[in-house]
Amino acid sequence: MDFLLEWILPCIYSFGACIGFCLLFNIHGPGMLICGGGGALGWLVYLLTGLCSATIFPRYLAAAVAITLYSEWMARIRRCPVTSYLIVALLPLVPGGGIYYAMRYSLSGDNQQFLATLLTVFGIAGTLALGALLASSVVRLFITFAHRTRK
Amino acid sequence: MDYHGLLNLSVELGCQLMESGAEIYRVEDSVLRLMRAYGAQDAQIFAIPGCITVSVSAENGEPVTRLCRVDAHNTDLDHLELCNALCRQLCEQTPPVEQARRQLADLRRRRPRFHPIAVMLGYFLIGAFFTPFFGGGLMDALCGGLCGLAIYVANRWLAPLAGPNMFFRTLLSAAVSSLAAQLLVYAGVGQHVDTITIGALMILVPGVSLTTAMREVMAGDLVSGVSHTAESILTATAIALGTGAAMFLGGLL
Incomplete structure (x- = not known):
């Protein structure tokens, strides 16, 4: 039961939220399931890496890399831009909570906590960018290499 | 070669791509590939968020330019995929420009929307x-x-x-x-x-x-x-x- 609550449910929440974003961004058909799957996968990787990493940044990095690889793969299969899947699947990782708590701390005059939270927010956003950048560069390199050896 | 028609076609494609939330490099790349496919080798494009400029030399060497402002964008990823697919298809088949423009206009009219x-x-x-x-x-x-x-x-x-x-x-x-x-x-x-x-x-x-x-x-x-x-x-x-x-x-x- 604990297993279900801790590991599976959050991924289902992430899946459902991504389906909601598909309705907002006008994604139809099987694309919705792919986006939802990406969101669930990202959060699963985030949770799993929690077992071997105490700090959050490596976990966000791993999740972003996993989502990017997944989206690139799906985009190759369905022959459409990778953006659609990447944008939606990354959304659950965006630090919305951090923005909110930073605002709460600044409102209550707790400058120390405010700055710390703000830096974490920027750190997470940067880490997500770095992870996605890293993964898609590697994919691009790999594809160029594969094309060259085939010829 | 109808350079004016081609210019209009490519700018309209770029506008639709940008309106549906495409990245700038995708807009520039698609327009450039389309122009090249139709034989306009010296085509130039410059795009920033909210604005597209395309320039090409007609066969008598006269430069033709069109600039297009694009309104604040909402994200419509389905339309983005359709535009991308149409661009690929046009680059491969290069149908007459008028027909291509009709296809592009159809895309905007027929875009599937959620209720x-x-x-x-x-x-x-x-x-x-x-x-x-x-x-x-x-x-x-x-x-x-x-x-x-x-x-x-x-x-x-x-x-x-x-x-x-x-x-x-x-x-x-x-x-x-x-x-x-x-x-x-x-x-x-x-x-x-x-x-x-x-x-x-x-x-x-x-x-x-x-x-x-x-x-x-x-x-x-x-x-x-x-x-x-x-x-x-x-x-x-x-x-x-x-x-x-x-x-x-x-x-x-």
Whole structure:
């Protein structure tokens, strides 16, 4: 039961939220399931890496890399831009909570906590960018290499 | 070769791509490939968020240029995929320019849209799923969904009052949703005002512009990359300000 609550449910929440974003961004058909799957996968990787990493940044990095690889793969299969899947699947990782708590701390005059939270927010956003950048560069390199050896 | 028609075709394609939320390098690359496929080897394109310029030399050496402003973009990923597919098809088959322009216009007319009720359901789902995601209970999830609907209402009917400025629109939506969350908790429906507010706020979070910005920086488009980064920071600030103002108001009442 604990297993279900801790590991599976959050991924289902992430899946459902991504389906909601598909309705907002006008994604139809099987694309919705792919986006939802990406969101669930990202959060699963985030949770799993929690077992071997105490700090959050490596976990966000791993999740972003996993989502990017997944989206690139799906985009190759369905022959459409990778953006659609990447944008939606990354959304659950965006630090919305951090923005909110930073605002709460600044409102209550707790400058120390405010700055710390703000830096974490920027750190997470940067880490997500770095992870996605890293993964898609590697994919691009790999594809160029594969094309060259085939010829 | 009808260079004027070709120029119009490629600018219209670029506009549709940008309107549906494509990255700048995708717009530039698609237009350039289309022009090359039709034999305009010396075509030049320059695009920044909100503006496309395409220039080509006609066969008598006379330069022809068209500039097109693109309105504030919403994200329509299905349309983006269709435009991309059409661009590929045009590059491979190069049908007559007039026919290609008709195909492109058809695309805009026939674009599949979700019914407004489905979109409302989308807002509800995001709020309802993100609230337990951040640690709320079942009733909190319901409240999160209702706050998501409040954001839809604010986006649709209140935000036009704030004019075309994205900053004030986001600020207004965030404030409305935060007020709704406080009201629901005050009425005893939900319990945790924090998680409900965060869950609904995830709708407004600038994930799209953040992703776009980073892909553009990676592709070397520093101008648009930096402007999208600024957009996402401003949106985040607007969310914080709107929620903060609503919290302050709620504290007074």
